[in-house]
Amino acid sequence: MSDDPARARPATSRAGYHHGDLRAQLIEAVRDLVETHGPDGFSVAEAARRAGVSSAAPYKHFRDRPEILRAVVSEGMDRLRAAMERGAAAHPAGSLEGVAAIGLAYVDFAKAEPGVFRLVFGLTEGHENAPDLREKGEDCYGVVLSAAAACLGLPPDDPDVERRAYMLWSFVHGHSFLTIDMKHAAPEGGIDDGAYLMAVSRAILGPKTF
Amino acid sequence: MSDDPARARPATSRAGYHHGDLRAQLIEAVRDLVETHGPDGFSVAEAARRAGVSSAAPYKHFRDRPEILRAVVSEGMDRLRAAMERGAAAHPAGSLEGVAAIGLAYVDFAKAEPGVFRLVFGLTEGHENAPDLREKGEDCYGVVLSAAAACLGLPPDDPDVERRAYMLWSFVHGHSFLTIDMKHAAPEGGIDDGAYLMAVSRAILGPKTF
DNA sequence: GCCCGAAGTGAGATGCTCTTACATATGTAA
DNA sequence: TTACATATGTAAGAGCATCTCACTTCGGGC
Known part of the structure; x- marks a missing residue:
């Protein structure tokens, strides 16, 4: 840290005194x-x-420790929403497959980044005044909501759509957490997430059993 | 901390030098x-x-900080299981009401003690070698499993029972977390947990829609 | 009555958060 | 080019937390 200022860069993109990124x-x-x-x-x-x-x-760059965490969570939610949207876009609008794909993206995110996933949903204590995070949460929910609405052929603010979308979310959310926590004695040989989510989507968005 | 040894007890059951509890x-x-x-x-x-x-x-009394947390979680899981068992016992064995009551106990616990509830399911990182906690988790799941089995008239190790019990758990777990996180735009006017759980129990343990 | 182990104390080593005062780089304008 | 404003870095340190160590105090068994 004396003769050659460019030498010390620790395998990162550090240019000199200033870091750059x-x-x-x-x-x-x-x-x-x-x-x-x-x-x-x-x-x-x-x-x-x-x-x-x-x-x-x-x-x-950050006021305090929690603000760094919030930034990590914010970036994670962006990626989660993007993954959900990719899942939806890979299938015809209004199809059950599209709904299931959104759920699969959700579960896959949880499995790929359990730490961030847990953080996203565990950051409520002490971070109540984070309107941007709350808004990103609403955006994620919006993906489910509009897919469910398209599937049922109803407007997204229809009470029945809201009820079923919440059920879907709740189901997928629970399955995601149980998967990464492994607190469940999973049915023999694990679970085929794709088939599971397809079955759940069909059951919830199908004829009014609830 | 000098003249009167019995004075300093801070509103607890401290007898003297030794604490007692x-x-x-x-x-x-x-x-x-x-x-x-x-x-x-x-x-x-x-x-x-x-x-x-x-x-x-x-x-x-405790080796380190994590061990105290584990003790808190362990005690919390005991109370959770007890609450679930009380819920089941309040209704005829094999009834749907019994299953719904177990779920309601679960949700109520989450609402009453969100901090402990979150801890119970978020303590996996770094606490893998805690067989007692894992066992208590299995015990909780066992309550659901045997209620579902009784309801379906099948043995608890039947694959279909396992699948449906896991679905129930997943649903209730997701609903619990979403409730305490309030990350969901809940359907207008909130949710009647009792009716909701009854509907879910009926749908999952009813005729084979899945 | 004595001794031993269980349970508590105070001091301290180490590490983390966050602040403050200061140093250095970059861009813009004279 | 020089001169300044701003952004971004450093070093040092206050304050608090975890955990250890040597020591003290209490209570029960012999």
């Missing part, structure tokens, strides 16, 4: 720590260490 | 802190302060 790299470091050591297994200091900066640097 | 009181203090300030809003030091002992005292 610290904010994004901190988020990525925290995301990785959360996946590796659980939702609380990260520290601002460790993230800074990984980015190759002093432990005070992160506070130039 | 520190372990239980620490668990209770942590439980309260978790409910008030979220799953991570507690510290061993604060719990010790509340119990009126030095910050080193807790380590005579």
